[in-house]
Amino acid sequence: MTPAARLAAAIDLLVAIENAPRRPADAAANAFFRERRYIGGGDRRAISTLIWDVLRRWRRLHWHLRDVPGGGSPRLLCGASMILGGESVEAVRALFGGARYAPDALTAREDAALAGLAGHLLTEAAMPRPVRLEYPDWLGPALEESFGEGLEAEMAAMEAAAPLDLRVNLLKGSREEARAALAREGLMAAPTPLSPWGLRLDGRQPVTAAACFRDGLVEIQDEGSQIVVAALGARPGERVLDFCAGAGGKTLAIAMTMENRGQIAACDVSAPRLEGAVKRLRRAGVHNVERHLLEAGDKWVKRRAGSFDRVLVDAPCSGTGTWRRNPDARIRLTEQDLAELRIKQAEILDRAAGLVKPGGRLVYATCSVLEAENGAQVAAFLERRPDFAAEAAGAEAVPECQRDHARIALTPLRHGTDGFFAAILRRSDRP
Known part of the structure; x- marks a missing residue:
């Protein structure tokens, strides 16, 4: 594809992402490319890079285009991202030539908007802090609670592309x-x-x-996710529960640590996600996993109360720790989302706790960096369940920097991983 054709495809993809505001951008991109199998691998990567740059720069780009009538359209956002990323106005203008497979020529309004970006920096001192650091205004206090004076550096690390x-x-x-x-x-x-x-x-x-x-x-699998599995410390011959298993990423890793010996139950509320685990389990050579769909009125949880040596709760969360690879998540997250997630996390944690046998281990994990979803959630749980207590990870396969800690907190800045949290809890030996 020519550079102009790549730009045209990127604009079409950004339109598709904007038209499905509750659908993750990577899912929209996967569907987009499946419908256009003629686009080769190199072109797909170039198009994706342009789009992910736009998503990472979303608030700053809109700030630069704030005075444009109608705001930042997909065409303007892509063009502005290229110019503020180092391309000349003339080079970007030439891509909008209207030739075959190229985007339509710029209107006078669009041309003036892009020309006005010449000499400007992507990040400028006049930007409000949430715009400059690419997070929602309302989330500022929660991020400051988590990072304090390190907020600027932590958010800068979130802007980089993930390995x-x-x-x-x-x-x-x-x-x-x-x-x-x-x-x-x-x-x-x-x-x-x-x-x-x-x-x-x-x-x-x-x-x-x-x-x-x-x-x-x-x-x-991100390295941080692997560390969560290490914190669970599942051993051969045990009975282990992955309570929010999804498509089975952590289930696969747990089976590996158990050397395929013992029993693993992988549960989730989504049948498609659980079904997606089947192929992965087969490919990995894992054969000690049973899958179970959690449904309303299901008595499966009640029947297995107190029967698992180890339970992992990889709770649904804001995903703030994954902003490097899912920059669109920071655009879609709302205050209501966070409030609803906190309620759901507490409910899931309480339900899963009943499945841990006396003396067993419970690991609560999120891919969030917010204290409200992490430490505060665990503290509230321990008040409700005095039969559980924090337990240090010890000398298991947890990295040296996290040993002897009952809570693991990883960030892109400090550890080069996604942002992950895990709390290690032990249930009292007394029933």
Whole structure:
């Protein structure tokens, strides 16, 4: 594709994302490219890079275009992102030539808006702090509670593109074997610094086409997510519950730590998500997992009260820790969303706690950096359930920087991972 055709496709994709405000951008992008299989891999990456740059710069771009009648259209947002990212006005104007496969020519209003950006910086001192740091105005107090004086640096780290982390499936081979297999296909990976099972690649790379992925030797999983599994500490022969299993990413890692021995129950309220786990489980060679759909009136939870050695609650959350890879999430998140999530988290935590046997371990985890969803949620739970207490991770497979802590808090700035939180709780031996 020509650069102009790539820009035209990016504008079409941004329109599709804006027309589905509650749908994650990556899901919209996947659907967009599935319908346009003629777009090659290199072109897909170039188009995606342009769109993700727009999403990461969303508030700043709209601030620059605030005086334009009608505001920032997808055409203007893409053009402004390119200019403020270093392209000349003339080069961007030329892409809107109206030729075959190119975007329509700029209107006089659009041309004036883009020309007015010449000499400006993407981030300018006059911007309000939430605009400059790309977060919703209403979320400022919660972020300041979490990060204090480190807010600026933490949010700057959130702006960077996330690396691609893989988890080596030790049921199929070692980390060095996986690294060598990737290298044979031109994918150069380095060991992750915290997870003993992780490999890291720069940027978006075609891992899913690699033989070692198709054969189940590696799975795509952020290093922080791997650390959450390490904190659970599941062992061979135990009964383990992944209470919010989704498509089974952490379930797969738990099965690996259990060496495929023992029993794992993977539960979720979404049948499509659970169904999506089937292929992944088969590919990974995992055979000790039963899946269960949680439905209203279901007596499954009641029948299994107090029967699991370890329970993982990977709770639904704001996803603020994943803003590097899901920048659109910061645009879609509302105050009402957060309030509803906090209620749901408490309900799920209470329900899951009843499934932990006396002396068993409960791990509550989120991919959020907000204290309201993390430490405050755990503190409120411990007040409701005095039969649970915080437990240090000890010398299990948790990284050295997190050992002897009952709470794990990871951020892109400090650890190079997504933002993750995990609280390790032990139920009293007395029933």
